[in-house]
Amino acid sequence: MSPSTFSISDLASEFDVTTRSIRFYEDQKLLFPTRRGQTRIYSGPDRVRLKLILRGKRLGFSLAETRELFELWDESTTGSMKQLELLMTKIQEKKMALEQQLKDIAMLQLELDSAESRCQDAMNELKNNPA
Amino acid sequence: MSPSTFSISDLASEFDVTTRSIRFYEDQKLLFPTRRGQTRIYSGPDRVRLKLILRGKRLGFSLAETRELFELWDESTTGSMKQLELLMTKIQEKKMALEQQLKDIAMLQLELDSAESRCQDAMNELKNNPA
DNA sequence: TTTTTACTTTACGTTTACGTAAACTTCCGC
DNA sequence: GCGGAAGTTTACGTAAACGTAAAGTAAAAA
Structure with a gap:
């Protein structure tokens, strides 16, 4: 069974980021580890959050965007109808953005x-007919 | 028929970027418009390049990355076997990165x-049972 | 002719996402 | 008990991607 708490360097090495980055995410209100004395202790949900942060980053989300989603999500448990509707809107927005990304990826692919096949052709040409 | 040359503001409005950005891309060696006097004239291929730059940006490519690909591609017409192999490597790298992005998007979706359905449940709950 | 309007260059400013160094404390192995 | 590893805070530095202001040119419109 995987442990249920993690040190900062556990997470750093697991996700291949620096501890500096993880502390920065906390500074930006994206993570809220508990403390044992001074030392940060990360829970399972904390770890999931980090994973989401990094996934968002790979897809071009800013930390502020991700934080906004986290905040809406957190507030939604206690939230009013208005909060829930706002969250719903943001979720729709992100979903549409992902659809656009899928299109972009398809085009680039x-x-x-x-490009790959033209490159391959050029290489074959060079082999058979060395200028 | 669409025109074969474009002004900077043509492209700016078509792609919804500022002229400042377009000039910046030129400064970073991503675009090379011709000039009529001082004024920049963009060709069809220039326009395609801009489209690629922006698509790359939406997918998290840095301008430096995109420029590197452009340079390799440009050199490949006159290039040696080594150049072609390098280009091929870069193309493979980008393709793998796109695969990773597809996975990330699938997970996030x-x-x-x-999140959407849980949000929907909470909203239904609030309607039927207004606390 | 004057005045917009669109374009230009130069240059300093700004935001994001950290890197890096300094100057500690705390704990672990020997 | 001591050195080193891992943790901490504070703070300044930096690269990327532009924004924005200043100051000028050039052509079209009034």
Whole structure:
């Protein structure tokens, strides 16, 4: 069974980020580890949050965007109808953004495939007909 | 028929970026418009490049990354075998990165769907049982 | 002709996401 | 008990990607 708490360097090495980055995310209100004395202790949910932060980053989300989603989500447990509707709106927005990204990726894949085969052709040409 | 040359503001409005950004891309060696006097004239291929730059940005590519790909591509027409192999490597790298992005998007979509339905449940709950 | 309007260069400012160094404390192994 | 590893805070530095202001040119419109 995987442990239920983690040190900062546990997470740093697992996700291949620096401890500096993890502390920065806390500074930006994205993570809230508990403390044993001075030392940060990360829970399972904390670890999931970090994973989400990094996934968002790979997809071009700013830390502020991710934090906004986290905050809306956290407030939604106690939230009013208005809060829930706002959260719903943001979720829709992100979903649409992801759809656009899928299109962008599809286009770029086509272009890379085309570039790849033209590159391959050029290489074959060079082999058979060394200028 | 769409025109074969464009002004800087043509492109700016078509792609919804500032002229400042377009000039910046030129400064970073990503675009090379011709000039009529001082004024920049963009060709069809220039326009395609801009589209690629912006698509790359939406997917988290840095301008430096995109420029590197452009340079390799440009050199590949006159290039040696080594150049072509390098280009091929870079293309493979980008393709793998896109695969990772597809995975990230799929995961995030699942999580957003889940968040969405839980949010919907909470809203229904509030309607039927207004605390 | 004057005045917009669109374009230009130069240059300093700003935000994001950390890196890096200094100067500690705390704990672990020997 | 002592050195080293791992943790901490504070603070200044930095790269990327522009924003924004200043100051000028050039052509079109009134």
